Amino acid sequence: MRAILASLTLMFLALQYTVWLGDFGYVRLTALQAAVMVQEDTNAALEKRNQRLRADVIDLKRGTDALEERARVQLGMIKQGEVFFQVIEPTQEGSVVQPILP
Numbered sequence: 001m002r003a004i005l006a007s008l009t010l011m012f013l014a015l016q017y018t019v020w021l022g023d024f025g026y027v028r029l030t031a032l033q034a035a036v037m038v039q040e041d042t043n044a045a046l047e048k049r050n051q052r053l054r055a056d057v058i059d060l061k062r063g064t065d066a067l068e069e070r071a072r073v074q075l076g077m078i079k080q081g082e083v084f085f086q087v088i089e090p091t092q093e094g095s096v097v098q099p100i101l102p
Helices: 002-021 026-062 065-075
Strands: none
Touching: 002 026, 026 065
């Protein structure tokens, strides 16, 4: 009777090992679930970025307004006949910014 009880206990412990620590066990399952959640968050952020880029491409293909806006903001371009004013905020140290004269 003891031999049977000991063998059943040993088999139970072996099964518990595979359930908790085996290749398809609970510990691996929770690690994989965490990795899937991280990947889904990354994919969602990339999908939002792709949607913004698609909208930019459509804007650039359809009209000149988006192209003009990019030229103004990113390249600092102005139209002919416009006057450009650049406002420079004083630094916190109180130093004076010297103007550049032509």
